[in-house]
Amino acid sequence: MSHTLSRRDFNKLLLSGVAASAFGILGSSNTAFASSKRVVVVGGGFGGAAAAKYLRKLDPSISVTLIEPKAIFYTCPFSNWVLGGLKTMEDIAQTYSALKNKYKVNVIADSAVAIDAVRGTVKLKGGQVIGFDRLIVSPGIDFKWDTIPGYSESVASAKMPHAYQAGPQTVLLHNQLLAMKNGGRVFICPPANPFRCPPGPYERASLIAGYLKAKKPLSKIIILDPKEKFSKQGLFKKGWERLYPGMIEWRSGSTGGKLVKVDAATMSLTTEFGVENADVINIIPPQKAGKIAFDAGLTDATGWCPINPISFESTIHPGVHVIGDASIAGAMPKSGFAASSQGKVAAAAIVRLFQGKVPAAPSLVNTCYSLIGPGYGISVAGVYKLTVEGIVEIPEAGGLTPINADDDQLREEANFARGWYSNIVQDTWG
């Protein structure tokens, strides 16, 4: 077909919804000029909550049901601030009352256990079956528990927290830090790429160092990293030297950073270079898309979900959109900001698709602020566009806080980090 269709004809064809549908942009054609506009959103994190809110805001004639088992959602962004004693769990708690009351989203406190993409139904743990015309799946991450010998879900919940889904795990790690002796050794073990929030483990080391420097100054933090480099590396290392000299040691994969096994009974870790005894061990395991994405057949061999980046519609199941950490979004990192951005883009696309129109080409953005100290903030930003290669970063845009930024700018970025949090949670849940 591509041999007989000139570029100009193709361009013309795209102007008609029929052609767009044929080329997979509109997905299932039964939703063009839909009379029934029911959207179910599975998962109430940054992606799902933003999608639910914006669907209702952009087109109040769409009925939206949000499936989320937790009444309170603790955000991963700023959970490192809790570990450093700068915020409380209450500060990072979000609820669904504004979505329910202000935006009239039907919020159901249950979990999705099965998705029938062909019939258009979601089955809930409680037994209820809900029909949809379009579905948004925003399941976040799940952990690959079997990748580190000696580590398991039960070890994580009792002795070696991951604290990479905020909530009880954050509290456990925080309590371990509070109980640790002065002179203790804290190990943070990030995974290889790709994983949720690439700068997260390093902001975590920074803010834990802030607490230890003030309260337990003889202590040390050792980062065992399978990677050879990490997000905002130059900025973090400079900040560590300035604020916490000698306190944080980062070991790369080739210098003993790779974990061979862990032992919860003796609280020890074995690397390729030897055995380390620890007082607190924070293992951040390798990750994959949340379970429901696997159960619904939305994942590919990578363990993540392939999507059409113009609408975040699954390339496997038409009519089902996957957003957030679980999606394969090209150059975009897996972050709360990215998920929220994708949720809004998917919402805008669905509004257009229900009208039988082609979605407008989005631009996607990400900004990750990290705090090294209370008045010392850094950021990485990215603007992304769609090309034939998928979602790519625009090279002229984005980038890092300058490495030679002065103290005023670093303080300003720390303040903007707080401002960003206030606004993104308001834009997503408020």
Add this chain to the structure above:
Amino acid sequence: MVVKLRVWLTVCAFSSVALVSGNAALAAKDSGGSKPAKSAQGKQVESNPRGQVLALSCTSCHGTDGKSVGIIPSFNTRSSAYIEAALKGFKSGERYSTVMGRHAKGYSDDELRLIANYFGKTSNNK
């Protein structure tokens, strides 16, 4: 075969993206001063869909509709002209910023105008 077809369809969908993008931007430009559609909340969807989808990114830091609740500046009461001038100033570096310059450089001047038009309309051009 099925896999091959899927790959082919995916390629089609991807290659159409750039074209759709061009068309959508053009359509939005042509209908620059068009009248809002029936649904009150959906008016920008009708008149400036590309501006809308670009603008949705901004609210993650600046708050829904550009109404900030924290230290980051609001622009919900600003005119389209003000917002467009500010964005272009960030892009060129004439206007100081920590992160806005890094964002503004990701957009063409036309795209910045579409964003400014979208927010300027929500603010009633005060």
